[in-house]
Amino acid sequence: MSLLSSLLVLIVAARLFGKIFAKYNQPELIGEILAGILLGPAVLDFIQPTAALAGISELAVFLIILSAGLEMRIGDVLGAMRGRGMILAVISFAIPFLSGVAVAQIFELDVMRTVFLGLCISITALPVAVKLMQNMNILDTRIARYAIATAVVNDVAALFVLGIVLNVPSQPSFALVASTLSEATGKLMLLAVGVLAFNWGLEYLDRRHFSAQVIPERLVKIFGSEALFGIVILFVLAFGSASELLGFHFVIGAFFGALFSTNDTFSPPGMRI
Secondary structure, eight states: OOHHHHHHHHHHHHHHHHHHHHHTTOOHHHHHHHHHHHHSTTTTOOSOOOHHHHHHHHHHHHHHHHHHHHTSOHHHHHHHTSTHHHHHHHHHHHHHHHHHHHHHHHTTOOHHHHHHHHHHHHOOOHHHHHHHHHHTTOTTSHHHHHHHHHHHHHHHHHHHHHHHHHHSOSSOOHHHHHHHHHHHHHHHHHHHHHHHHHHHHHHHHHHTTOOTTHHHHHHHHHHOGGGHHHHHHHHHHHHHHHHHHTTSOHHHHHHHHHHHHTOTTTSOGGGOO
16 A cells, blocks of 8 residues: 555544544544554554654654644743652652563563563653643643653653663673663763753843844744744754754654743744744
């Protein structure tokens, strides 16, 4: 089946199942996921996964994250990561991870598979969580901010552990393990410092009554008002690419980039929603 035909079938089936679930007061996303499972190799094997479909799905994930980030504030998300929010994030990561480890022990799996199973269970699908809360119209609530902050922390923690596990040599020594751990920790610190430093810089400019809006405003004057969306996309892509270079998922950096795009100090009026 051609790419366009596959997309047509997937879109129609997803919307149909989504509307059926919505009719019974259930999230549309659940019906859309069910449509993909039924049409895919797991059940009917009607739609085969291809590189083209994978690329389109990556684009869809990016747009979901972009939309969510533009509807939230960086201060709200960072605030939800402090205090009780961080405790909640640790608990929500530890319980499924330890449960996965326990199941692996029952089946007598080796260490690598044990850790991998625990991470698979504990990691959070951030785009799915965002889309689910958008469908329920609760993305601007306090519980949504805690859920998003927890999902970000869980994903970063899981990728941090996975990066260490995958880079440990087959015949590890203390020096090699320490080197791997130091490298992964350094990348995590760079990601955290980069996000916090950018946020601190915007807050500093705000306290100095200096608006960084002049940068995108001048770009808009040069390239026209229709270039505003392109400026946002490039800015978010830059954050996502930096996150990916550090070994973390693209959507984590893209999400923070979208959050910064709505900062009053940085973004011109046309960029905020």
